[in-house]
Amino acid sequence: MQKKTGKSFNKLTLALVLSTAYAVMPGSAFAADWRNVTEQRLVNAAKDPNDWLSYGRDYNGTRFSPLKEINSKNVKNLKLEYAYSLGSLEGQQLTPIVNSGIMVLSVSNQWIEAVDAKTGERLWRHNLKLPADIGQFTCCGLINKGVSIYEDRVYFTTLDAHLVALDAKTGKVVWDKTVADYTAGYSMTMAPLVAKGKVMVGVAGGEYGVEGFIEAYDWKTGESVWKTYTVPKPGEPGNETWGNDSWKYGGAAAWLTATYDPETNTTYWGTGNPAPWNWAMRPGDNRGANSMLALDPDTGKKKWDFQFTSADAFDYDAMAEGILVDLKRSGKPVKALVQANKNGYLYTLDRTDGKFQSALKFYDKVNWGTVDPVTGRSNIDPEKRYAPGKPTLVCPTYFGAKGLAHMAVNPQSSMAFIPMNDLCYKWTAEEASYRRGVMYLGIGGEHEGPGKGEMVGVDLAANKIAWRWTNPTPLLGASVLSTAGNVIFFGTFEGKFNALDAATGKELWSFPASSSIIGAPVSYAVDGKQYVAVVSGLGGSFPLWAGKAVPDSLKKINRGATLWVFSLQN
Amino acid sequence: MEVASEIAKSLGAKLQYNWFAMERMGKVFRELYEGRCDFIVGIPTDKRLDGAGPRLALSQSYLISGFAIVIGKGRKENRLEDLKGQPIGVGLHTVSDFVVFDLGYDRVLFSKQAEVFNAVARDEIPAGLVWAPMAGWLAKQNPAAQVRILTETRPELTFSLAVGVNKDDPAFLDAVNAAISALIQSGKRDEILKAYGVPTLNSSVGAEIRRTVRASRNQAGAALDGSQPSLTRTVWRGDQATRATIRGAQSPFIRTVGGVGKASGWPPAEEQEAQGAQGVSEPPMKQNAVEQSAEKSESGFNLYHRACGKCHGRNVISGGIFPDLRNFEGSDADFIATVKKGRPGTVMPAWEKVMTEAEIERIRAYVKSAAAE
Numbered sequence: 034m035q036k037k038t039g040k041s042f043n044k045l046t047l048a049l050v051l052s053t054a055y056a057v058m059p060g061s062a063f064a065a066d067w068r069n070v071t072e073q074r075l076v077n078a079a080k081d082p083n084d085w086l087s088y089g090r091d092y093n094g095t096r097f098s099p100l101k102e103i104n105s106k107n108v109k110n111l112k113l114e115y116a117y118s119l120g121s122l123e124g125q126q127l128t129p130i131v132n133s134g135i136m137v138l139s140v141s142n143q144w145i146e147a148v149d150a151k152t153g154e155r156l157w158r159h160n161l162k163l164p165a166d167i168g169q170f171t172c173c174g175l176i177n178k179g180v181s182i183y184e185d186r187v188y189f190t191t192l193d194a195h196l197v198a199l200d201a202k203t204g205k206v207v208w209d210k211t212v213a214d215y216t217a218g219y220s221m222t223m224a225p226l227v228a229k230g231k232v233m234v235g236v237a238g239g240e241y242g243v244e245g246f247i248e249a250y251d252w253k254t255g256e257s258v259w260k261t262y263t264v265p266k267p268g269e270p271g272n273e274t275w276g277n278d279s280w281k282y283g284g285a286a287a288w289l290t291a292t293y294d295p296e297t298n299t300t301y302w303g304t305g306n307p308a309p310w311n312w313a314m315r316p317g318d319n320r321g322a323n324s325m326l327a328l329d330p331d332t333g334k335k336k337w338d339f340q341f342t343s344a345d346a347f348d349y350d351a352m353a354e355g356i357l358v359d360l361k362r363s364g365k366p367v368k369a370l371v372q373a374n375k376n377g378y379l380y381t382l383d384r385t386d387g388k389f390q391s392a393l394k395f396y397d398k399v400n401w402g403t404v405d406p407v408t409g410r411s412n413i414d415p416e417k418r419y420a421p422g423k424p425t426l427v428c429p430t431y432f433g434a435k436g437l438a439h440m441a442v443n444p445q446s447s448m449a450f451i452p453m454n455d456l457c458y459k460w461t462a463e464e465a466s467y468r469r470g471v472m473y474l475g476i477g478g479e480h481e482g483p484g485k486g487e488m489v490g491v492d493l494a495a496n497k498i499a500w501r502w503t504n505p506t507p508l509l510g511a512s513v514l515s516t517a518g519n520v521i522f523f524g525t526f527e528g529k530f531n532a533l534d535a536a537t538g539k540e541l542w543s544f545p546a547s548s549s550i551i552g553a554p555v556s557y558a559v560d561g562k563q564y565v566a567v568v569s570g571l572g573g574s575f576p577l578w579a580g581k582a583v584p585d586s587l588k589k590i591n592r593g594a595t596l597w598v599f600s601l602q603n
Numbered sequence: 604m605e606v607a608s609e610i611a612k613s614l615g616a617k618l619q620y621n622w623f624a625m626e627r628m629g630k631v632f633r634e635l636y637e638g639r640c641d642f643i644v645g646i647p648t649d650k651r652l653d654g655a656g657p658r659l660a661l662s663q664s665y666l667i668s669g670f671a672i673v674i675g676k677g678r679k680e681n682r683l684e685d686l687k688g689q690p691i692g693v694g695l696h697t698v699s700d701f702v703v704f705d706l707g708y709d710r711v712l713f714s715k716q717a718e719v720f721n722a723v724a725r726d727e728i729p730a731g732l733v734w735a736p737m738a739g740w741l742a743k744q745n746p747a748a749q750v751r752i753l754t755e756t757r758p759e760l761t762f763s764l765a766v767g768v769n770k771d772d773p774a775f776l777d778a779v780n781a782a783i784s785a786l787i788q789s790g791k792r793d794e795i796l797k798a799y800g801v802p803t804l805n806s807s808v809g810a811e812i813r814r815t816v817r818a819s820r821n822q823a824g825a826a827l828d829g830s831q832p833s834l835t836r837t838v839w840r841g842d843q844a845t846r847a848t849i850r851g852a853q854s855p856f857i858r859t860v861g862g863v864g865k866a867s868g869w870p871p872a873e874e875q876e877a878q879g880a881q882g883v884s885e886p887p888m889k890q891n892a893v894e895q896s897a898e899k900s901e902s903g904f905n906l907y908h909r910a911c912g913k914c915h916g917r918n919v920i921s922g923g924i925f926p927d928l929r930n931f932e933g934s935d936a937d938f939i940a941t942v943k944k945g946r947p948g949t950v951m952p953a954w955e956k957v958m959t960e961a962e963i964e965r966i967r968a969y970v971k972s973a974a975a976e
Contacts, residue, residue, distance in 0.1 A: 168950035169957065172913050174924075175950070240913075277712070313695065316712070415704075422698075463905055471957065472909040479918055576924045580917035588923030 067201045068133040070182045075228065076295050079444075082517075083558040085131040088179060088224040089439070090555070093357040094292040096441035097515045098556035102563040103601055104518030108532045108542045112602040114564060117153035119146070119594035124572015126437075126510065127179040128224065128553040129596070131566075136557075137201070138568065140594060142177040142192050142222070147204060150566075151559045153596065157204035164215070167192050170470055171220050172240055173574035178290070179553075183227040183252050190221035196234055196250060208255035212236060212248060216470050219243050226291045226300060229330050231258055235287030239305040239350065242282035242473035245321075247291075247302055249333060259333030263287055263304045264321040275307075276316030282467055283315065284308030285322035289352045289437065292370075297385055299336060301357070301370055302326045305350035309465045310431070311475025312346035312418060319344060323351040325372065327387060337387035341374045342411045346418050347401060347460070348431035349376040356442045356449070357384055360494055362391075371493060373440050373451045375433025376411065378404055379491060391496050395451055395489045396434035401427050419460035419476070430458040430480060430582075432509055432575065438523075439553055441515035447494040448535060450521050454507035456484030456582060482582030486511070488523065490538050500538030506584055509575050510551025514565070524550020524567055526575070526587055530597065548593050551575075562600060570594035662766040662776060665783045665792065669761035670699040671735040671802055672753040673742075675723045680730065683708075683757055692719040692731030699732035702760055717741060724748035732760065736801040743800035752802050903969030906962055910954065919973035925951075929974035938967050 070086060078084070078091040082099040089096050103111060119125070123141035130137045136150040142163060147156040163175070171192050180189045186207065187199040193215035198207040212234060213219035218241020226233045231249040239245070245263035250256065263285040265271035272280055287302040294301070307315055307322035320338070323345050327336040342349040355370040360381070370384035377396035382389060389409030402413040419425040438452045458480050465475025486508035490499040504511075504525055511523040515535065524530045526549045532542040549571035556565045571592045576583050672683055680686055687708065693699040695712045703710050711728050713719045719731040720741045733741070738752050766783065768776050786792045795801075907919070914925045921927035931938055942963045945953030954963065 165947065166945075166952050168914070168945075169910070169952040169954070313700075420700075463908070464901065465905075466901065468909075472913065474909060477904065477908060572924065574913075576922035577914055578912070578917060579922055580920040583922035592924070 066133070067135065067185055069184055070132055070201075071184070072229065075183070084133060085129070085555040085557050087130070087181060088128055088226070088290040089292065089354060089356070092228065092293040092295065093442075093444075094290075094354045094439075095356055095358065095444055095515070096439055096513060096553070097443055097445075097517070099517045100556050100558055100563045101516065101518035102558075103516065103520060103556075103565065105520050105534045105536075105541060107601060108518070108520050110601055111532065111542055111544075111565070111599045113544070114598045114600045115153045116598075117148065117596040119568065119570070119596055121570065121594040122592040123175045123570065123594070124173070124592075125552045125568045125570030125594045126176045126222075126573055127568055128439075128512070129555050129566055129568065130180055130182055130224075131555060131557040132182055132201075134559045136566070136596075137180050137182065137187055138596065139177045139180050139189050139224075141175045141570075141572070143175060145180060145187065145189060145199065145204065147187075147201075148596070150557060150564065150598075153598065159199055159204040159206070161191060163191065164193050167215070170215050170218055170241070172237075172472075173577060174572045176573055177222050179224040181225045181227050181232070181290075183232070186252065188225045188227060188232050188252075190223055190225065190234055192220045192222065194219040194221050194236060196221070196225065196232065196255070198232070198252075198255060210250060210255045210257075213238075213243070213246075217241070217243060218470050218473075221288075223288055224290050226293060227252060228293045228295075228300070231330060233291060233300060233330065235263075235289075235291075235302060235304075237286050237288035237305075239284035239286040239288070239308055240310075240472045240474060241284075241470065242308040242467050243284060243286060244282065245285040245287060245304060247287050247326075247328065247333065249330070261326075261328060261333040261335065262321075263302075263324075263326065264307075264319075271318075271320030274317035274320040277314065279307070279315030279317075279319070282308055282473070283319060283322060285319070285324075287326070287352065288350075289354060291328075292355055292357050293330065294357055294384060297368075298329060298331070299384070300328050300330045301355040301384065302328060303350070303352045303355055303372065305352045306348045307345055309467075309473040309475040310346075310348050311462055311465055312344060313420065313462065314465060314475055317344065323349055325351060325355050325370065325382065325387070327384075339382055339387045339389065339409070340411075341372070341378075341380060341409075342376050342413075344413060346413060347376075347427055347458075349374065349401075349433065351375070352437070353435065354439055355382075355384075356440070358442050358444050358447070358493065360447055362494060362496070369493070371442065371449060373435040373449070375429065375431075375435060376401065377429050377434035379449065379451065380409065381493070381496070382409075393491065393496050393498070395491065395498060396429055396453055396455065398428040398455065398457065399434065419462050419478075421462045424459055424461045424478065426457055426459045426481060428457040429454060430456040430484075432456060432507070432579070436507075436509040437574075438508060438510050438551070439512040441513035441521065442493070443515045443517075443535060445517065446519075446535070447492065448499065448515070449491040449493050450513045450515055450523075450535070451489040451491060452508035452511040452513060452523060453487040453489050454484065454509050455487060456507050457481045480579055480582035482579070483584045484582055486525070488513070488521075488533060488538065490535065499536075502533055502538040502540065506587065507575070510549070510573055512553030514554040514556055516556055522554040522556075522565055522567070524552065524554065524569065526551070526571075526590075528569060528590060530554070530567055530569075544597070544599070546597055547591070547595055549576075549587070549590055564598050564600050566596060566598045568594060568596050662768065662779045663783055664765045665786065666764045666796070666801075667761055668735045668764055668801070669756060670697070670702075670732040671738045672730060672756055673720060673723045673733050673738050674730050674751040674753060675726050675728070676749040678729055678751075681753065682755060686730050689729045692722050692728045694719055694732075694734075697732075697734075699760060702757070703732065720750075723750055736799065739796075739800035739802045754802050900965070901962070903962075903965030903967070906958065907966045907969050910958070911966065914950070919970055928970045931970070931974075935964075935967055938970075939963050942966070 078086050119140045121140050127139050131150050134150050136148050138146050145159045180187050185201045187201045194213040196212050197209045218238040219236045230252050233249045235247045248260040249258040264280045264283040286305040291300045291302045304324045307319040323342040324338045324340045326338045341351040355372045360367045360369045368384050370382045373379045377399035378392040379395050381391045392404040401417050417425045440451045442449045459478045461477040463477045484507050486504035488502040492499045506526045514522040519535045520532050521535050528546040530544040546569040548569045550569045551573045552568040554567040690709045690711045692711045694716050716737045720733050722728045723731045766779050915928050943955040945951045
């Protein structure tokens with residue numbers, strides 16, 4: 034595509050020459066050397082502590098770094114190694130990727146940068162060109178969640194629903210595919226899942242009444258290999274759960290990165306809300322929406338699905354990561370998939386067959402209904418179903434008890450760390466008609482703000498809450514990094530970058546960044562030294578959507594994207 | 604309507620009227636408060652409506668109305684309870700819809716009241732709930748259908764209708780009350796009702812309305828098969844092929860009550876500051892008035908929240924990132940020009956290809972009303 038081919042070749046070459054010059058300077062990593070990201074390295078990522086090769090660090094999506102140079106005893110000595118201005122005023126929701134000393138960042142959906150992870154020198158930059166009318170079609174600013182890497186390629190998605198492959202050494206476009214038509218409300222913000230030579234993506238657009246789907250592209254050529262719709266079509270089981278022909282524009286967008294289990298050859302996709310938000314428009318359970326879909330990466334065939342919130346009325350997407358972790362529950366081994374759902378429950382499923390294991394309420398104020406302890410089926414309290422003339426106050430809000438920020442798991446201690454939002458919403462029913470490229474919601478109302486946040490430590494083996502740590506604002510953007518050093522890291526809307534003791538939830542260290550943090554921290558090592566990095570930059574859905582619930586303190590925070598890199602200094 | 608004109612007559616006034624859609628209640632109340640209109644006919648005096656109009660005083664009730672049970676030809680049922688287990692037609696999103704759902708009956712959804720009636724008349728469903736004045740009129744028009752309209756109905760389905768006047772004018776309220784008394788005593792009211800075939804409904808209105816909640820779902824075995832869990836079964840019927848009609852379904856019969864149809868719901872006036880198109884000023888009982896209302900334009904409130912709220916904030920309260928439109932300093936023309944053309948070089952989109960000028964004007968009006976709050 035013409036519009037997105039980016040910088041001219043000349044400039045890229047120039048940038049590369051400069052960076053090579055830096056690279057020969059003493060003490061600097063040999064940054065220009067891209068180490069090939071083989072399937073082997075990705076599958077074994079959990080065992081290789083130095084890199085952060087994929088979105089959730091490993092295919093399990095744990096966001097767990099085995100590094101422990103930085104630990105609960107010495108984290109108080111953590112100091113800023115460098116800060117690097119990324120030059121954007123947009124919200125920064127990304128997870129940086131690190132491959133042998135090279136960090137690749139998608140700076141909102143504006144440009145992709147490769148920098149020397151040790152020094153913050155830029156290696157290359159690829160500028161995106163988005164269509165001028167993109168604002169009409171996106172929900173939450175020019176956000177992007179990050180890139181993915183495979184072999185010598187960098188993959189990313191765009192708000193106008195393209196999937197692009199760059200040459201990891203130069204930042205030059207290799208191919209650029211249109212995944213869907215953005216003028217119908219399709220958009221993409223996720224980092225693709227790349228495995229078995231396939232680049233797998235889902236689309237966003239559940240607020241626009243799109244048809245959710247997941248598609249796999251050949252990593253080399255960009256040819257489409259398979260495409261699976263999330264909502265059952267007529268004739269497929271579950272189509273009957275979409276009354277009023279609502280399956281046609283039913284949303285159920287799988288808009289975040291999937292996890293992947295090579296052992297069972299299965300990818301796990303969380304799907305989003307059914308469209309429109311107003312439940313009365315789509316009588317039935319709406320199977321496929323708010324679900325975990327287990328797909329075969331070779332064919333896209335569905336192995337099983339599990340629906341978290343049936344007949345949803347509150348935008349309780351289940352798009353969140355299903356983290357794969359092996360647990361021991363009452364002495365029995367469980368090949369588990371855990372998801373902290375927007376609806377306030379932490380679910381454990383058996384990832385081999387989708388069987389429900391348990392649901393743990395991590396948000397006390399949940400009032401929308403209950404989860405059957407045996408089947409896992411949700412039951413929405415009919416009194417909470419808003420209708421014309423019947424507003425209802427429901428906790429949690431549509432942002433979710435856990436929003437799009439990612440939790441992390443420590444597989445060694447079987448702990449999960451859930452960034453939680455304590456915020457409720459008063460729903461009113463409104464008219465909704467589908468109109469192409471305009472939001473399709475059918476609701477009104479307002480938050481019962483201002484709300485607060487909690488980091489919740491969960492003992493997954495015992496299926497119990499271990500501790501809670503409170504924050505003055507919701508932790509909607511506070512993706513968590515868990516480390517073998519018994520420390521977890523996350524940032525807040527206040528711009529605090531915090532370290533807590535993973536076992537007790539005690540605050541050990543905090544750094545004031547220059548803007549809100551809604552990006553995900555990562556940890557990596559170069560030349561044997563551990564770093565912790567995070568990108569700050571206010572934006573995303575909360576300050577745009579939350580209206581009354583946005584605290585005044587937050588309105589005083591300036592925008593501006595910065596990469597912060599920390600290390601121990603004695 | 605006739606009721607209104609009788610009241611006006613006995614007040615010695617000439618009647619001027621405007622029909623408003625239910626969603627435009629905010630606008631209606633404003634008309635009243637700002638003195639452009641003297642009274643509103645057809646306001647349900649229901650507890651469920653508290654807060655709808657703080658500055659509103661209600662007259663005595665002039666009519667009990669609500670949803671009548673329409674029973675198909677040759678059927679024996681005499682009460683809603685007799686229909687348990689059989690599909691009951693209701694208008695989507697109407698009170699009847701919710702009541703039937705809550706009571707655990709099987710529903711068949713229609714987008715328009717007349718469709719419910721027609722389905723019963725054509726024997727496609729055994730029974731349906733239809734807004735009584737509408738049911739009566741349709742039955743009168745279609746004697747061949749031989750449907751029965753039950754006068755006995757459930758309390759949840761009835762409303763006692765009154766006239767709303769400005770609270771600040773107690774003398775006027777007295778006059779309206781007197782006019783209603785005269786209307787009822789003289790037999791004029793019943794004459795009017797008869798002329799239109801409007802049934803009077805019996806139930807213990809005024810008694811506390813119990814919300815009967817259906818039994819919780821049977822959960823066993825309902826896990827992964829995606830099957831419809833509830834005890835009730837819902838079928839959608841009617842002209843559902845196009846998405847647009849679903850919108851029309853929200854409040855199809857609202858103008859049939861006589862001025863203001865609030866019966867299908869009563870969103871708090873504050874949240875319903877929908878501006879713009881006044882309804883059709885046609886007699887309420889004409890079916891085409893209903894048809895027309897189904898095509899009715901989308902409110903400024905909705906348009907704003909679908910197109911603008913994601914950046915400028917829910918209920919026009921900015922979260923601080925993009926301009927708070929309540930503080931917009933230019934003229935209406937400036938506002939509309941900005942929205943049409945966008946702000947090139949920023950993410951503020953150009954909307955002229957997406958919306959009509961009339962729609963942008965309605966957004967402007969809504970934004971102003973939000974700013975005034």
